[in-house]
Amino acid sequence: MVDSDIELIERIQVGVIKLSRGDLILLRKWIGQANEDWRDVLDSAGFYRDPKAHLSWKP
Numbered sequence: 038m039v040d041s042d043i044e045l046i047e048r049i050q051v052g053v054i055k056l057s058r059g060d061l062i063l064l065r066k067w068i069g070q071a072n073e074d075w076r077d078v079l080d081s082a083g084f085y086r087d088p089k090a091h092l093s094w095k096p
Contacts, residue, residue, distance in 0.1 A: 044088065049075045051091040052082035 040046075049071050056078065057064035071078045079085040084094075 045075075048084050048088065048091045049078055051094060052078040052084050054096065055082045055091075055094055 053064065053067040053071055056067045067078055076085065082091075082094075084090045
């Protein structure tokens with residue numbers, strides 16, 4: 038499912054980057070969480086309900 042959905046992959050990647058706040062330890066944590074349940078990443082990043090929300094996020 039996720040493997041073939043490029044837009045979803047992008048949302049997850051941006052969510053992981055947002056949640057890491059530039060910290061490599063947090064980055065690894067959120068990557069692990071994305072591998073376990075990617076929906077938690079999208080929800081925590083505020084990208085779950087709006088599939089285009091990640092496009093307006095500025096680091």
